[in-house]
Amino acid sequence: MLFVLAFIVLPAHAGNYESERFRIQYGAVNIGGENQVSSGGYNLSVSLGQNAAGEFQSNGYVVKAGFQYLHSIIPFRFTISNTNMNFGTIVPQVPATQQTVLTVSFGGAGAYQVTAQEETPLKTLAAVTIPDTACDNESDPCTETSSKPWRNAAAYGFGYNMSGEDIPPDFSDSGFYRPFPDLFSKESPETVMTSTNVGKNKQSTVTFKVNVSPIQAAGSYQSIVKFVATPSY
Amino acid sequence: MKRILSSILAICFCLFAVSSVTAQQLSLSITPPLLELSIKPGKSVLIAYTVGNYGDPAALRAKVLPFRAKDNHGNIVIENEFSGPVRFSLDNADIQMEQPFFAKSREKKQLLLRIRIPEGAPDGDYYYSFLVESQPAPGTEGVSSSQAQGTIGSNILVTVTGSGRIDIKGKVSRFEALKGFSLNLFGKKIKVFDSTDKIPVVLEVANDGKNMIKPEGDIVLKGNFDEQAKYELLSQNILAGSSRILSATPSAELRRPLKEPVSLVLSGFFLGRYQLSTNISFGEGTPNIYSQTSFIALPIKFIAGFIVAIFLTTYIVKKLKK
Numbered sequence: 286m287l288f289v290l291a292f293i294v295l296p297a298h299a300g301n302y303e304s305e306r307f308r309i310q311y312g313a314v315n316i317g318g319e320n321q322v323s324s325g326g327y328n329l330s331v332s333l334g335q336n337a338a339g340e341f342q343s344n345g346y347v348v349k350a351g352f353q354y355l356h357s358i359i360p361f362r363f364t365i366s367n368t369n370m371n372f373g374t375i376v377p378q379v380p381a382t383q384q385t386v387l388t389v390s391f392g393g394a395g396a397y398q399v400t401a402q403e404e405t406p407l408k409t410l411a412a413v414t415i416p417d418t419a420c421d422n423e424s425d426p427c428t429e430t431s432s433k434p435w436r437n438a439a440a441y442g443f444g445y446n447m448s449g450e451d452i453p454p455d456f457s458d459s460g461f462y463r464p465f466p467d468l469f470s471k472e473s474p475e476t477v478m479t480s481t482n483v484g485k486n487k488q489s490t491v492t493f494k495v496n497v498s499p500i501q502a503a504g505s506y507q508s509i510v511k512f513v514a515t516p517s518y
Numbered sequence: 519m520k521r522i523l524s525s526i527l528a529i530c531f532c533l534f535a536v537s538s539v540t541a542q543q544l545s546l547s548i549t550p551p552l553l554e555l556s557i558k559p560g561k562s563v564l565i566a567y568t569v570g571n572y573g574d575p576a577a578l579r580a581k582v583l584p585f586r587a588k589d590n591h592g593n594i595v596i597e598n599e600f601s602g603p604v605r606f607s608l609d610n611a612d613i614q615m616e617q618p619f620f621a622k623s624r625e626k627k628q629l630l631l632r633i634r635i636p637e638g639a640p641d642g643d644y645y646y647s648f649l650v651e652s653q654p655a656p657g658t659e660g661v662s663s664s665q666a667q668g669t670i671g672s673n674i675l676v677t678v679t680g681s682g683r684i685d686i687k688g689k690v691s692r693f694e695a696l697k698g699f700s701l702n703l704f705g706k707k708i709k710v711f712d713s714t715d716k717i718p719v720v721l722e723v724a725n726d727g728k729n730m731i732k733p734e735g736d737i738v739l740k741g742n743f744d745e746q747a748k749y750e751l752l753s754q755n756i757l758a759g760s761s762r763i764l765s766a767t768p769s770a771e772l773r774r775p776l777k778e779p780v781s782l783v784l785s786g787f788f789l790g791r792y793q794l795s796t797n798i799s800f801g802e803g804t805p806n807i808y809s810q811t812s813f814i815a816l817p818i819k820f821i822a823g824f825i826v827a828i829f830l831t832t833y834i835v836k837k838l839k840k
Contacts, residue, residue, distance in 0.1 A: 346557035348565070350550040361551040363670045364573065367541035369655065370664040385666055391551075395752065395765070396592040407662065443664075454777065473595060481591055481765060481779045493664055507657035508664045515585075515647055515671035516551040517592035518755050 352395060359485050363399070363514035364388040370493045375506070378438045380496040387478060389451075389487045389514055396481040396517035400474035401510060403465035407443045407495060409504035415497055417464030418442030429475050432461040441498045443508070449489030451480040462494060465510055474513065481517075544652050544668040545573035553648075554730075554755070555633060556677045556684075562634035564609060567672065569629055569650050571621035577653040579618045580629055582606040585647050585673065587760035590722055591779045594673070596647050603639035604646065604676050607632045618653055633676070641679050643729050643758045647671040675755060677729050686800045687727035690809040691761050693796060695719050696780060698813065709813040713788050713820070716772055717813065718780040721751075721796055724761035731756050735798035735806070737766045737782055742790035749782050751798070788815030 370383035391397045407415040419426035420433040421440045427433035432455045435444060444462040447453065453476065455461065466472035478489050493510075547570040555563065569578070584601050585594040606615065609630035613619045621627055631648060651669035677684060696718040698709040711717055725731050733756065737749045749766040756762045763779055770785035795810040 345561040346555060346563055348563060349554040350552070350565070352552055360547040360549045360568075360570070361670065361672070362545065362547035362570070362572065363668060364543065364545035365666050365668045366543055368544050368652070368666040368668065369542050369658075370666065371658060372662040372664070375662050381662075383664070388545075390547075395754070398593045400596075403664075407664065468598075476588075476593060479593055481763075482771075495662070504662075505657070505660055506662040509654050509667050510664055511651075511667045511669065513596065513649070513651075513669040513671060515594060515596070515673060518552060518594065518645070518673045518675060518757065 359390050361397070361514075361516045362388075362390040363512075365512060372493075372495055372506075375495055375497050375501075377497050377499040377501060380438065380494055382492050382494045384490055384492050386449075387489050387491060387512060387514075389478060390485040391487070391516060397479065397514065398476050398517070399478035399512055399514045401445070401465055401477045401491075401512055402468050402472070402474035404509040404511065405469045406467060407506040407508045409502070409506055411504070413502045413504060413506075415443050415495060415501065415506055416441070417467065418444035418462055418494075418496075419464070420444070420462055427461075427463050429464055429466040429472060432456050432463040434460050435462040435494070436460045438496065439498075441496050441501070443493075443495045445494065446492040447477055447489055448492070450487045451478045452489050453477065459492070468511070474511070477512075478514075542655065543573040544576060544666070546571060546576075546578075546650060546652070546668060546670040548648075548650060548670050548672045551672050553672065553674045554677075555674065556679060556682075557633075557635050558680055558682075559635050559639040559678060560637040562632055565631045565633065567629045567631055567648060568626055569621070569670075570624075570626045572624060575620065575622050577618045578621050578627075578650050579616060579653060580608060580613065580648070580650050581616050582631075582646050582648050582674070585645050587757045587762075590761045591763050592754070594645075594647070596649075596671070602644040602646070603636060603678070604644050605634040605636060606646070606648075607634070633674070635676075635678055639678050641681075641728075642677075644676045644678065645757060646674040646676065648674055675730055675757075679729075685728040686731055686804050687725065688731050688733060688756070688798070688800050688807065689724050689726065690721065690796065690798070690807055691724035692720060692722035692763075693794070693809045694811050695794065695813045696776065701814070711788065711813060711815045713815045713817040715788075715815070716770055717784040717788070717815075718772060718776060719766075719782040719784065719794060720763055720778070721766070721781040721809075722761050722763045723756055723798065725756040725758055728758050730758055731800050733764060733798045733800055735796060737794060737796045739784065740793045740795070741788075742792075751781075751796075789817065790815065 366386040372381040375381050389397055406417050420435040421437045444464045446462050447456045466475050549568045583596050585596045588595045608615050609632050649669050649671045652667055654665035654667040657663045695709045698711040700707050701710050723733050732753045734753045735751050739747045752765045764781050766782040770783040772783055791814050793812045797806055797808050799806045
């Protein structure tokens with residue numbers, strides 16, 4: 286009886302599926318264009334709109350600019366709220382942290398990624414380094430691809446935590462850290478934000494943390510961390 | 519009175535004398551975000567990129583590096599060294615490749631990127647990222663610090679072909695509904711879901727050819743009573759020798775996203791057996807490829823609740839009768 290009722294009363298209407306948040310993929314936003322491409326006798330124009338799709342043709346080559354399936358007034362934009370993470374004077378066994386917010390707007394680029402990599406570990410001009418962190422448990426250390434808890438004041442090094450949108454799932458709370466991949470040691474950059482969903486103003490917070498041992502040489506330690514944001518292809 | 523005045527002066531002195539620490543913000547934009555170029559050897563094109571600086575004034579630098587696909591959902595790995603036969607240069611009078619240039623706040627710079635394919639360059643695909651990076655400020659003397667360097671990129675997909683012919687070899691490498699539980703029915707595995715479940719579907723297409731492909735098509739869901747819903751595939755590029763999970767629209771969203779990306783999330787009330795099929799084309803003159811899968815949806819939660827309710831009612835009635 287129940288099944289009969291279910292089949293009669295509740296047929297599946299595949300065309301009327303409900304969705305809490307549909308993605309708008311085909312916004313027909315025609316906002317005009319401008320001449321942007323020129324080549325010996327040719328003038329090609331970029332046109333932001335559904336009809337033109339940014340496709341240009343000429344003899345010997347075909348150029349397509351932008352994403353054919355997405356047209357948006359939001360350009361691909363990447364923001365770092367603070368580029369200077371100043372730890373001040375680092376006191377042994379007193380962790381110093383600094384934060385910066387990464388923001389990605391990507392209306393015209395369906396998917397994106399942000400990668401991070403340090404040029405070198407924190408080091409002085411005399412090349413004395415603060416090693417990258419292994420987190421609390423050295424026998425099961427955090428790595429460039431997997432974060433682990435780093436709460437112990439007797440665990441030393443330099444690392445980062447991520448919170449916010451589109452971040453790697455292993456950053457389960459604010460106590461989980463990873464070391465940055467090191468360009469000097471030829472380690473590949475690691476993805477810190479990525480999404481295949483269309484959206485704007487995706488934000489995450491990077492917390493830089495440094496903690497040194499009492500025998501760490503005093504000095505002014507510096508490093509450069511590279512964040513690279515690219516839309517997908 | 520003197521004390522009050524000296525206190526106010528001291529507070530003012532502290533407020534004004536303390537050196538202000540300001541956060542340096544970097545905010546860059548780039549258009550177009552993607553460039554696809556099919557070109558003959560010996561030809562060149564000039565592309566105008568617009569780089570916007572929406573943060574503090576910054577010293578920037580432009581460069582081009584090759585990239586490769588990292589995974590099957592569109593992420594890339596940018597190589598450290600330049601390689602390949604494609605030649606890149608900037609036609610700007612005042613800005614050169616790999617040389618720093620200055621961008622004021624809210625300034626938009628047009629970078630004229632010339633892409634040249636030398637004569638005799640071998641046919642094939644070459645993938646690059648046009649990158650604009652900030653020049654990190656020197657660290658403050660006497661303190662320890664880490665400087666963040668920001669780079670924004672736009673990908674360039676170059677297909678070099680002398681004849682105009684390209685090698686298209688696409689195939690569906692994976693097409694299935696995820697989650698649910700598998701039921702072995704007459705030697706055939708079939709996924710079973712609760713009627714109210716959101717059903718994630720993954721469609722992965724592999725490119726075994728020498729050139730990138732751009733599949734077009736749809737995913738069709740057919741139900742018990744021949745009702746059907748069509749979900750259009752976004753025509754995303756699949757690089758040569760790689761595979762990619764395609765996206766279909768419109769799609770619902772999962773409350774808790776899965777570890778891997780999905781092509782489509784079906785949402786609604788499902789009952790009975792459903793068939794999912796996909797028909798993909800790679801452009802004119804190429805054969806379409808077809809694949810299908812199916813799943814069963816049953817009101818499991820409803821039935822379980824109903825049985826529990828019957829048991830409880832029977833129990834209560836028996837208790838009351840006693």
